[in-house]
Amino acid sequence: MTAHSLPTALPSPLILHEDPVSGNCYKIRLTAALLDIPIERRFYDITKGETRTERFLAEVDANGRIPVLQVGERFLPESNAACFYLADGSDLIPSGRFERAAMLRWMFFEQYQHEPNIATMRYWLHVLGEANLSDEQRGLMPMKRSGGEAALALMDRHLARRDWFVGDACSLADIVLFAYTNVAHEGGFSLDEYDAVRGWIRRMRALPRFAAM
């Protein structure tokens, strides 16, 4: 990977409102680490409802979710939007028009087909624990499992002939897909049959300034 051009004119403070257990929060920390952008961190425990308090809803996010990136006095929810904000103007976003849209394609795929299956399974099995799940959650597990497998299979086919999701370098598409793929085993997903995905994970971990979850 070539050195990143540093984005200019970032307001301070940059504060990440987050729960360290969340892969959506980790994406933002990884983007900041790769770009060498310092961010402050504020911690909330989602299992204790700390993002649904009156104060959080009024001051941080009316949607009651994390991560939220605070930029000066303004608040930016949605993990992939926060990654885009930090990386805007850097070479983590391709300069070609088609490639930029192709990067976003994989970022929308991540939020539509990957995260709702793989991250949700991981949250249920690894964070809440299988014994604590509701009947409704148990009933949804087969659908989540097959959806997650389909997402991993699509990624594996795509990576079979290329090192990175878009173009010839790491972009935000790789970063946002890495977050929950790297801990997919905690959701009961095995990567054993996805050779190309495992090779890509090794390349991600070898990036300069890479930060582990």
Add this chain to the structure above:
Amino acid sequence: MTAHSLPTALPSPLILHEDPVSGNCYKIRLTAALLDIPIERRFYDITKGETRTERFLAEVDANGRIPVLQVGERFLPESNAACFYLADGSDLIPSGRFERAAMLRWMFFEQYQHEPNIATMRYWLHVLGEANLSDEQRGLMPMKRSGGEAALALMDRHLARRDWFVGDACSLADIVLFAYTNVAHEGGFSLDEYDAVRGWIRRMRALPRFAAM
């Protein structure tokens, strides 16, 4: 709305592989209409599995989904990525760094909290028909309904003090959220209590070059 600066250097052909019943496909047509960009259309019937044929999977999209925007010889899945491609360089994308990320925030929200609830309910009730649903689909309906209501309530609170989702003009955030909000009644959602959403829908319909679904 001010006149849009036309994006430059769009390759031809621009072909939208779509099903006219899909709001995700309509988003792309609406973006193209507002920007006065001509696109060709190829039609597939998703209820007949026409996006799961061997040929479609090999030539258009290995994920078996529409819409896909064909740009010359390349293919771009994910509706919101296709909208971004068409609008890149136009004033449908804010020029400010924070505003650009805030636009993406609402686009990710649309794919994560709005479309999976409101579009899915509309597909089940309006396209497939309630009598044809599986027990699994019926079982998911209460969750989809409450998720859709939460999305509409959040939009209504946000629009209560502003005309557009980001800044002071229509952006892609408005376009992608408009697609299924405008037909939410077909999914059993009433907009009667969402005054701000209804006002915003009227503003959307009054845009120069607006194209109906």
